[in-house]
Amino acid sequence: MPITLSSLTPVANHRPWNRYEVDGAAWEAIGASLGKGEGDLLGLWGEPGAVHMALRSAPEPPAVVSLAVRAGTFPSIGKYHPPAIRLERAIMDLYGYTATGAPDERPWLDHGAWGLRAPLGAREPALLRDPADYAFQSVHGEGLHQIPVGPVHAGIIEPGHFRFTANGETVARLEERLGYVHKGIDGLLTDLDSDKAARVVARVSGDSTVALSFAFARALEAARAVEAPPRAQVIRAVMAELERMANHFGDIGAICNDAAFALLHSHCGIFRERVLAVSDQVFGHRLMMDEILPGGVRHDIAAEGARALLALLDELEPRFDEVVRFYDSTPSLLDRTRTTGIVSRELVTRWAAGGHVGRASGRDFDARRDLAYPPYSQGTFKIPVLEAGDVDARLWIRVHEIETSLALLRGWLAALPDGPVRVDAAGASDAGEGVAVVEAFRGDLLVWLRLASDGRIARCHVRDPSWFQWPLLEAAIEGNIVADFPLCNKSFNCSYSGQDV
Amino acid sequence: MRTLLLKSLFARSATIAAPAAGEGALAEVGRALEQRVRRLFGRSIAIREVDAGSCNGCELEIHALNNAVYDVERFGIRFVASPRHADILLVTGPVTHNMKVALERTYAATPDPKWVVAVGDCAAGCGVFEGSYAVVGKVEQVIPVDLHIRGCPPRPIDLLRGLIALMDQATARV
Numbered sequence: 321m322p323i324t325l326s327s328l329t330p331v332a333n334h335r336p337w338n339r340y341e342v343d344g345a346a347w348e349a350i351g352a353s354l355g356k357g358e359g360d361l362l363g364l365w366g367e368p369g370a371v372h373m374a375l376r377s378a379p380e381p382p383a384v385v386s387l388a389v390r391a392g393t394f395p396s397i398g399k400y401h402p403p404a405i406r407l408e409r410a411i412m413d414l415y416g417y418t419a420t421g422a423p424d425e426r427p428w429l430d431h432g433a434w435g436l437r438a439p440l441g442a443r444e445p446a447l448l449r450d451p452a453d454y455a456f457q458s459v460h461g462e463g464l465h466q467i468p469v470g471p472v473h474a475g476i477i478e479p480g481h482f483r484f485t486a487n488g489e490t491v492a493r494l495e496e497r498l499g500y501v502h503k504g505i506d507g508l509l510t511d512l513d514s515d516k517a518a519r520v521v522a523r524v525s526g527d528s529t530v531a532l533s534f535a536f537a538r539a540l541e542a543a544r545a546v547e548a549p550p551r552a553q554v555i556r557a558v559m560a561e562l563e564r565m566a567n568h569f570g571d572i573g574a575i576c577n578d579a580a581f582a583l584l585h586s587h588c589g590i591f592r593e594r595v596l597a598v599s600d601q602v603f604g605h606r607l608m609m610d611e612i613l614p615g616g617v618r619h620d621i622a623a624e625g626a627r628a629l630l631a632l633l634d635e636l637e638p639r640f641d642e643v644v645r646f647y648d649s650t651p652s653l654l655d656r657t658r659t660t661g662i663v664s665r666e667l668v669t670r671w672a673a674g675g676h677v678g679r680a681s682g683r684d685f686d687a688r689r690d691l692a693y694p695p696y697s698q699g700t701f702k703i704p705v706l707e708a709g710d711v712d713a714r715l716w717i718r719v720h721e722i723e724t725s726l727a728l729l730r731g732w733l734a735a736l737p738d739g740p741v742r743v744d745a746a747g748a749s750d751a752g753e754g755v756a757v758v759e760a761f762r763g764d765l766l767v768w769l770r771l772a773s774d775g776r777i778a779r780c781h782v783r784d785p786s787w788f789q790w791p792l793l794e795a796a797i798e799g800n801i802v803a804d805f806p807l808c809n810k811s812f813n814c815s816y817s818g819q820d821v
Numbered sequence: 822m823r824t825l826l827l828k829s830l831f832a833r834s835a836t837i838a839a840p841a842a843g844e845g846a847l848a849e850v851g852r853a854l855e856q857r858v859r860r861l862f863g864r865s866i867a868i869r870e871v872d873a874g875s876c877n878g879c880e881l882e883i884h885a886l887n888n889a890v891y892d893v894e895r896f897g898i899r900f901v902a903s904p905r906h907a908d909i910l911l912v913t914g915p916v917t918h919n920m921k922v923a924l925e926r927t928y929a930a931t932p933d934p935k936w937v938v939a940v941g942d943c944a945a946g947c948g949v950f951e952g953s954y955a956v957v958g959k960v961e962q963v964i965p966v967d968l969h970i971r972g973c974p975p976r977p978i979d980l981l982r983g984l985i986a987l988m989d990q991a992t993a994r995v
Contacts, residue, residue, distance in 0.1 A: 431918075472871055479872050479923065499919055501917055501919070504954050504956065520949050520950075
């Protein structure tokens with residue numbers, strides 16, 4: 321990085337990383353440096369009067385940099401570093417701040433249906449627009465036709481619009497339009513007490529509810545300089561790995577199903593159901609929603625709970641192994657998944673795409689190891705990385721991650737630390753800022769927050785891993801046939817709600 | 822590979838026994854249905870799921886209805902890809918402003934007679950997202966609702982109880 325952040329004075333009470341207030345020139349220099357591949361963008365968000373950017377340039381610790389907005393503008397990062405483009409469009413929609421020099425100024429979350437402009441900024445009344453009035457990028461060429469899909473899709477899935485431009489069967493371009501399930505979560509969180517805010521954050525994306533609560537709790541604990549007790553930290557990770565396994569089982573089955581291979585879908589559906597049923601038995605909620613709280617966890621794992629979980633692992637492991645072998649020995653299925661939807665290493669690196677999307681294309685990053693937090697920081701575990709970057713590789717990453725989760729769970733459940741499962745998270749001082757990154761099943765998930773002096777949330781932002789994966793789906797489908805889109809889409813399985821917030 | 826197929830053939834069914842129709846749900850849909858339409862469906866109901874703003878938690882549990890454990894198709898209930906083929910709209914989420922038009926159009930595209938089931942605490946009462954500039958509110962504020970299935974998210978067994986109640990009422994002999 322051309323800017324040596326460590327030479328600046330950090331803002332007080334921002335933990336665990338430093339936050340620096342920079343000027344426009346430094347902000348722009350950081351953008352240029354990101355554009356040259358000298359670091360990863362971890363997040364970019366606004367608040368009244370300022371914009372913030374989280375970044376990491378290994379081996380230096382990650383940092384947050386902040387810039388005061390002048391006359392409603394700030395220098396565009398997207399101009400240098402395309403992963404910032406959608407984030408800047410979201411800042412424009414929510415706060416009304418223009419990213420000067422931005423390559424794309426179209427609205428992103430604002431579909432003209434709120435009756436408001438910049439609802440978290442100037443909050444001016446605005447005329448309603450036709451929701452279909454959106455300038456898709458034009459595609460020219462002989463014999464091209466467009467296929468509009470959504471927002472209401474054919475399956476039981478979230479809403480979003482996909483605009484395909486196809487040449488016969490081959491996709492020439494896919495353009496996504498998202499924001500349909502934008503619920504105004506950044507605005508809702510402001511001024512909430514931490515318990516209420518935790519409930520909202522847990523519902524940013526239901527399939528990642530454990531990871532979201534985990535990251536929120538860690539960010540809040542960082543801001544208040546308290547730490548959850550060791551037993552709670554392990555129980556949190558037990559839930560996080562159960563969530564990862566349940567989602568991966570579901571995704572592996574669903575990918576096979578999208579190649580019309582129903583048998584493996586049925587088996588994986590049963591595995592997923594078993595994980596949820598035992599989670600319900602042990603924690604009292606199938607998705608373990610609201611189980612992780614600031615300061616610890618809601619429910620302890622009793623001795624019979626640990627036994628039930630270990631029995632579940634013993635039950636699933638051989639059965640899953642059999643299903644994986646079946647997948648790997650079915651040429652008609654492999655024919656659909658191999659060499660389909662390839663994403664290049666260059667793209668996942670530039671987008672700092674987390675989870676199976678990055679690791680299937682050679683990006684060796686896992687927040688559990690590279691931004692380690694307890695209890696992961698206390699041991700070593702296998703992180704699978706593949707190079708092929710296709711649907712098959714993304715499926716195999718999930719298979720290997722389930723193997724890692726099984727091993728981690730066995731270790732923790734055999735020797736849960738003693739002690740309490742929750743401490744008072746009120747902390748020494750109530751004002752402060754905290755940031756946390758947790759490895760959700762999709763990849764790294766960031767929560768940043770600032771507490772007011774009365775302990776309420778002054779500002780909280782959740783950045784779902786999907787922000788840096790959705791754009792790559794557009795690249796993955798290019799040159800593939802339309803009929804392979806469900807496979808590609810499922811192999812990514814990005815969150816609509818998490819992106820739309 | 823063959824062993825898995827053979828095992829699948831001879832294994833005991835993973836499907837659980839059918840739950841009784843939910844009593845509260847029975848009372849609610851009983852009011853909603855006219856006798857005239859009860860004979861129309863012949864124990865077969867087609868459902869179109871619409872996410873109108875959900876966090877996707879409800880979708881996960883609605884999905885589970887199709888797995889081998891709950892196997893909703895044995896009750897003649899199946900999920901269809903188009904509202905044109907649907908008898909029931911299963912709507913989740915607090916309705917966002919950005920999804921309001923799409924929900925209204927989906928409802929309009931569903932042929933009569935039709936029912937709307939609002940699934941989850943958000944759909945039934947707006948949940949934790951109440952008061953946001955981006956949210957219209959509960960489903961009832963946008964389209965008429967015949968049955969509410971609460972929960973955050975509702976368990977598949979609760980979804981099944983509600984749907985069986987709807988099914989019993991819709992297809993009961995007159």
